[in-house]
Amino acid sequence: xxxxxxxxxxxxxxxxxxxxxxxxxxxxxxxxxxxxxxxxxxxxxxxxxxxxxxxxxxxxxxxxxxxxxxxxxxxxxxxxxxxxxxxxxxxxxxxxxxxxxxxxxxxxxxxxxxxxxxxxxxxxxxxxxxxxxxxxxxxxxxxxxxxxxxxxxxxxxxxxxxxxxxxxxxxxxxxxxxxxxxxxxxxxxxxxxxxxxxxxxxxxxxxxxxxxxxxxxxxxxxxxxxxxxxxxxxxxxxxxxxxxxxxxxxxxxxxxxxxxxxxxxxxxxxxxxxxxxxxxxxxxxxxxxxxxxxxxxxxxxxxxxxxxxxxxxxxxxxxxxxxxxxxxxxxxxxxxxxxxxxxxxxxxxxxxxxxxxxxxxxxxxxxxxxxxxxxxxxxxxxxxxxx
Amino acid sequence: xxxxxxxxxxxxxxxxxxxxxxxxxxxxxxxxxxxxxxxxxxxxxxxxxxxxxxxxxxxxxxxxxxxxxxxxxxxxxxxxxxxxxxxxxxxxxxxxxxxxxxxxxxxxxxxxxxxxxxxxxxxxxxxxxxxxxxxxxxxxxxxxxxxxxxxxxxxxxxxxxxxxxxxxxxxxxxxxxxxxxxxxxxxxxxxxxxxxxxxxxxxxxxxxxxxxxxxxxxxxxxxxxxxxxxxxxxxxxxxxxxxxxxxxxxxxxxxxxxxxxxxxxxxxxxxxxxxxxxxxxxxxxxxxxxxxxxxxxxxxxxxxxxxxxxxxxxxxxxxxxxxxxxxxxxxxxxxxxxxxxxxxxx
Amino acid sequence: xxxxxxxxxxxxxxxxxxxxxxxxxxxxxxxxxxxxxxxxxxxxxxxxxxxxxxxxxxxxxxxxxxxxxxxxxxxxxxxxxxxxxxxxxxxxxxxxxxxxxxxxxxxxxxxxxxxxxxxxxxxxxxxxxxx
Numbered sequence: 001x002x003x004x005x006x007x008x009x010x011x012x013x014x015x016x017x018x019x020x021x022x023x024x025x026x027x028x029x030x031x032x033x034x035x036x037x038x039x040x041x042x043x044x045x046x047x048x049x050x051x052x053x054x055x056x057x058x059x060x061x062x063x064x065x066x067x068x069x070x071x072x073x074x075x076x077x078x079x080x081x082x083x084x085x086x087x088x089x090x091x092x093x094x095x096x097x098x099x100x101x102x103x104x105x106x107x108x109x110x111x112x113x114x115x116x117x118x119x120x121x122x123x124x125x126x127x128x129x130x131x132x133x134x135x136x137x138x139x140x141x142x143x144x145x146x147x148x149x150x151x152x153x154x155x156x157x158x159x160x161x162x163x164x165x166x167x168x169x170x171x172x173x174x175x176x177x178x179x180x181x182x183x184x185x186x187x188x189x190x191x192x193x194x195x196x197x198x199x200x201x202x203x204x205x206x207x208x209x210x211x212x213x214x215x216x217x218x219x220x221x222x223x224x225x226x227x228x229x230x231x232x233x234x235x236x237x238x239x240x241x242x243x244x245x246x247x248x249x250x251x252x253x254x255x256x257x258x259x260x261x262x263x264x265x266x267x268x269x270x271x272x273x274x275x276x277x278x279x280x281x282x283x284x285x286x287x288x289x290x291x292x293x294x295x296x297x298x299x300x301x302x303x304x305x306x307x308x309x310x311x312x313x314x315x316x317x318x319x320x321x322x323x324x325x326x327x328x329x330x331x332x333x334x335x336x337x338x339x340x341x342x343x344x345x346x347x348x349x350x351x352x353x354x355x356x357x358x359x360x361x362x363x364x365x366x367x368x369x370x371x372x373x374x375x376x377x378x379x380x381x382x383x384x385x386x387x
Numbered sequence: 388x389x390x391x392x393x394x395x396x397x398x399x400x401x402x403x404x405x406x407x408x409x410x411x412x413x414x415x416x417x418x419x420x421x422x423x424x425x426x427x428x429x430x431x432x433x434x435x436x437x438x439x440x441x442x443x444x445x446x447x448x449x450x451x452x453x454x455x456x457x458x459x460x461x462x463x464x465x466x467x468x469x470x471x472x473x474x475x476x477x478x479x480x481x482x483x484x485x486x487x488x489x490x491x492x493x494x495x496x497x498x499x500x501x502x503x504x505x506x507x508x509x510x511x512x513x514x515x516x517x518x519x520x521x522x523x524x525x526x527x528x529x530x531x532x533x534x535x536x537x538x539x540x541x542x543x544x545x546x547x548x549x550x551x552x553x554x555x556x557x558x559x560x561x562x563x564x565x566x567x568x569x570x571x572x573x574x575x576x577x578x579x580x581x582x583x584x585x586x587x588x589x590x591x592x593x594x595x596x597x598x599x600x601x602x603x604x605x606x607x608x609x610x611x612x613x614x615x616x617x618x619x620x621x622x623x624x625x626x627x628x629x630x631x632x633x634x635x636x637x638x639x640x641x642x643x644x645x646x647x648x649x650x651x652x653x654x655x656x657x658x659x660x661x662x663x664x665x666x667x668x669x670x671x672x673x674x675x676x677x678x679x680x681x682x683x684x685x686x687x688x689x690x691x692x693x694x695x696x697x698x699x700x701x702x703x704x705x706x707x708x709x710x711x712x713x714x715x716x717x718x719x720x721x722x723x724x725x726x727x728x729x730x731x732x733x
Numbered sequence: 734x735x736x737x738x739x740x741x742x743x744x745x746x747x748x749x750x751x752x753x754x755x756x757x758x759x760x761x762x763x764x765x766x767x768x769x770x771x772x773x774x775x776x777x778x779x780x781x782x783x784x785x786x787x788x789x790x791x792x793x794x795x796x797x798x799x800x801x802x803x804x805x806x807x808x809x810x811x812x813x814x815x816x817x818x819x820x821x822x823x824x825x826x827x828x829x830x831x832x833x834x835x836x837x838x839x840x841x842x843x844x845x846x847x848x849x850x851x852x853x854x855x856x857x858x859x860x861x862x863x864x
Binding site for chain 3: 441442
C-alpha cells in the first residue's frame with residue numbers, strides 16, 4: 001500500500017447560508033480545494049462525498065451523481081458515503097483507501113450538508129434518524145437526550161461538573177473567534193452556558209452544537225506525486241474506523257465511546273505513534289460532554305479526567321494538547337456531513353502553518369476524530385507534516 | 388361458575404374538590420358535603436382506557452393463576468374507548484398474551500358496560516362455549532369544565548376473569564338480574580367531547596328506579612333478604628346515591644362502606660361498581676355474600692349475588708389490592724390537570 | 734411510523750418478548766435473528782423478560798421528540814432489567830425531580846404517542862419507580 005497525502009483543501013464559511021444552495025456550497029468548497037492544490041481538474045479520477053441526509057434536508061438522494069454533475073467531473077466514479085455525523089470522516093477514509101490501494105490516483109473527498117432549509121423541529125427529527133428508530137426514538141429519545149444520559153452517568157461515576165462541561169463551550173467559542181470561516185464569532189462565559197435553557201438535563205442550549213450549512217473538500221494524491229502540487233504535502237500517517245452497537249443502551253459503557261477507542265488504536269498503530277505525540281486534535285464535540293469523553297477515549301488523559309483536564313486549560317491553544325483550535329463543532333458549526341472533512345482541512349492548515357491567529361506553534365502531528373450518532377461509528381485520522 | 392381472578396388499576400394522580408372549586412368560585416365544602424366526595428383520580432398524559440384495562444387485566448391474570456391462552460373471550464366496557472372504531476379488547480388481549488384463539492369485543496352502556504360484559508362471560512362459561520372469560524370495566528371519564536360532573540368524572544378500571552366453579556374459584560355467582568328501560572338521563576352524542584345530563588332527572592327516575600328494581604328483582608328471584616348479605620356494592624356516581632339506595636332497600640351503611648370508593652377516587656364510570664366489588668373481595672371472608680348492583684345511564688342496572696369461597700385467602704395476595712392503588716396518590720393542580728387532559732393543546 | 738412497522742414489534746413493545754441464546758445463555762432484548770455474541774453458533778429462542786430493573790442514568794427532556802411535545806418535561810432513562818439487557822424508556826408517574834440513578838423500577842404498559850388526530854395510537858413500554 002502506498003502512502004497518501006493531502007495536496008489541497010477548501011471550505012465554505014459555516015453558518016446559516018440562506019443565499020447559498022447545496023449545489024453552490026459544494027462547488028465553492030471544491031473549487032477552493034482544487035485551486036489550493038493547483039491541480040488540473042482533468043487529473044481527478046474519483047470522488048467520495050460525505051452527506052448524512054440530502055434526502056431529509058433537501059429531498060435529494062443520489063448525491064454522488066449530483067456532485068459529479070455539478071463539478072463537471074462526469075464520467076469519473078462518484079460515491080456518496082453515509083454514517084450520520086461521521087459521513088465526512090468516512091468519505092475521507094474511503095478516499096485514502098482508494099489512493100493507497102492504487103485504485104485511484106487523485107481523489108476528491110468532500111463533505112456537504114444543507115440543514116437550514118427545514119424548520120428546527122424538522123432538523124431535530126432528521127438528526128434523530130442516526131439513533132435506533134425502533135428502540136430509542138420510539139421511546140421519545142432525542143439526540144441531546146442520548147448525550148445527556150452519558151453526561152449524567154459521567155458526572156455520577158467521575159464527579160465531572162456542569163462547569164467543566166461549560167468550559168469546553170467557552171474554549172471552543174473563543175477559538176472560533178479566531179477562525180474566519182466559523183459560524184460564531186462571539187465569546188461565551190461559563191455563567192452564560194449554565195444559565196442557558198435546559199435541552200435535556202444536564203445539557204443546556206449552549207452545551208449543544210448548532211444547526212449549520214457548510215461544505216468542505218480536500219484533494220488526495222499518492223505521496224510520491226504530491227510534490228508536483230505542494231511544497232508541504234500532509235501525509236495521512238494513520239487511519240482507523242470502528243463500529244459499535246447503534247443504541248446507547250446496548251453498549252458496554254455509558255461514559256465513553258468504544259468506537260473512538262478502537263478507531264484511535266488502529267490509527268495510532270498505523271502511524272506508529274502514541275497519544276502523547278499528537279500536537280493538536282480536532283475532535284467531535286457535538287455536545288460539550290462529547291469532547292470531554294473524546295479526550296479520554298483518544299488517550300490524552302485517563303477515563304474520568306476529561307473534565308479536570310479541560311478545567312486545567314490543557315486543551316486550550318497554547319496548552320499541552322490543543323483540542324478544537326478551529327472552534328470545534330460547537331463554535332465553528334456542525335453541518336453534519338461536512339464536519340469530518342472540515343476537521344481534515346483544519347488539521348492540514350495547522351500543519352502547514354497557515355492557521356493564522358489560531359495557529360498551534362510547531363504543529364507536526366494532528367489527529368482528527370469524527371463520530372456518527374451517539375457512537376455507532378467513529379473514525380480517526382492522524383496527519384503528519386511531510387518533509 | 389364464578390370469579391377465578393380479579394385485578395384493578397387506578398391512576399396515581401388526584402385532584403381535590405377545593406382545587407377545582409377555586410377555579411370556578413364554587414363552595415368547596417358544600418360540594419364535598421352534597422357529593423360525599425373529597426377528590427378524584429386523574430389519568431396521566433400517557434394513560435387511557437386501554438392502558439388502564441391492561442394493568443387491571445394483568446393483575447387479574449396474576450390472581451387467577453391461569454394460562455392467559457385459556458381465556459376464550461375478552462370484553463372491555465367503557466365510554467372512553469381510545470378509538471371509536473378499533474377495539475380496546477384486542478389491545479388487552481395482545482398485552483396479556485391471550486391471542487389468537489379467542490373472541491373479543493368492546494361494549495358500551497354508560498357506566499354498566501363492564502357488568503353487562505360480565506353477564507355475557509357468565510353465559511359463555513356456563514354454556515361451555517369457553518373455559519374462561521374476562522370482563523373489564525374501565526374509563527377515563529370526562530366532565531365538561533365548570534360542569535358539576537367535573538368534580539366526579541374520574542379514571543380507573545377493574546377486570547374479572549369468570550370461569551367454571553372449581554378449586555380456583557374465589558367467589559361463586561348465585562344469580563344475576565337486570566332491569567332495563569329507555570330512560571335518557573345522561574348521554575353523549577357522536578363525535579362530541581362531553582356528555583350532557585338531565586339534571587335532577589338522573590336521580591329518582593334513572594339511578595334509583597333501576598338500581599332498586601334490579602336489586603329487588605334479584606332478591607326476589609333468589610329468595611334472599613338484605614340481612615343475607617355482608618356487603619352491598621352499588622354504582623357510585625357520587626358518595627351519597629349508594630347510601631341512599633341502600634337505605635331504601637333495607638341495607639345498612641356498614642354493608643356499603645367497604646365497596647364505596649367514590650369519596651376517594653371519584654366516579655370511575657364503567658369501572659365504578661366493579662372496582663367496588665374488587666375492594667370488597669380484598670377483605671371479604673369465605674362464605675360471605677356480596678350484592679353488586681351496577682347502573683348505566685340510558686338506562687339499566689345489572690345485579691349480582693356472589694358468595695366468597697375458601698380460595699380467596701390464598702389468591703388475594705397474588706396482585707396489588709385496591710388500597711395499594713389508593714395509597715400511592717399524587718396531587719395535581721388544576722393547570723396540570725388541564726395539561727394532562729390535553730385541554731392546553733399547543 | 735408505518736402501521737406495519739409498529740405492529741411487527743408488538744410482542745416486544747407490549748410484553749418485553751426478547752430472545753435467549755441457548756449457547757451463551759445471554760438474554761437479548763429486543764429479539765434478534767442472530768446472537769450478537771455467538772453469531773451463527775448461537776441458538777435463539779423466545780424469552781419473556783421480567784418487568785423489573787434499575788436506573789443507570791436519566792435525563793429530563795425539555796426539547797421534545799416529535800409527537801411527545803405534550804409530555805414535556807419528560808424523563809428518559811437507561812434501565813438495566815433484571816434479566817440483563819438494558820432498555821431506554823421514559824420514567825412515568827413521577828415528578829422529574831424525584832428520579833435518581835439506582836432507583837428500582839417496574840415496566841408498565843402506556844401510550845407512547847398518537848399519529849395526529851386521525852392516525853394510529855402507539856402503545857409501548859415505560860417504567861415507573863417502585864414506591
